[in-house]
Amino acid sequence: KQEVTQIPAALSVPEGENLVLNCSFTDSAIYNLQWFRQDPGKGLTSLLLIQSSQREQTSGRLNASLDKSSGRSTLYIAASQPGDSATYLCAVPAGRRALTFGSGTRLQVQP
């Protein structure tokens, strides 16, 4: 059974810092990996989708990498802003095509 782990569980940084969020998964036979953002009490916003054949995917200040063989992905946020404060979740497809989620990293960017 696929298990997804995210570290750290929480992170607080001053505005302007570059930061890295980590995601690991136990079964490397994945089709893709997706990063989401969740604001408190809200739904999920898709940030980046990396296919298994890709190593990196970029969107604005966000860069996600994928190393299937080691079962790891990172989300790099450049020049963090207070508006980036949210919980970040990674997820991989599981049986029946739904997603298995990590427990998330709660990010607070201090102005």
Next chain:
Amino acid sequence: SAVISQKPSRDICQRGTSLTIQCQVDSQVTMMFWYRQQPGQSLTLIATANQGSEATYESGFVIDKFPISRPNLTFSTLTVSNMSPEDSSIYLCSVKGRKRPMNTEAFFGQGTRLTVV
């Protein structure tokens, strides 16, 4: 991408009652899912909503408690029945596209924040 409208966005309900949550998508999609997010937790899959047939439930979730309908490719409902305070959670609808759903991006509605008192 898909635009998902989920209603209601939040509700406060009395224990013992039922609430039906609606999920409407702006395009035909193959896969529709319902997730639960308990306070401070990550998302857990409740079931896959199947068009025209019974939903496929995950371990720990049963049809009597969480009946699901999916009459067509753009609409689904989840009912939380005979509610108790333990059902207080965010309930989220998710979809994947018609082609190659294993490879495609998943999209989520804005969630329904349910509080049972």
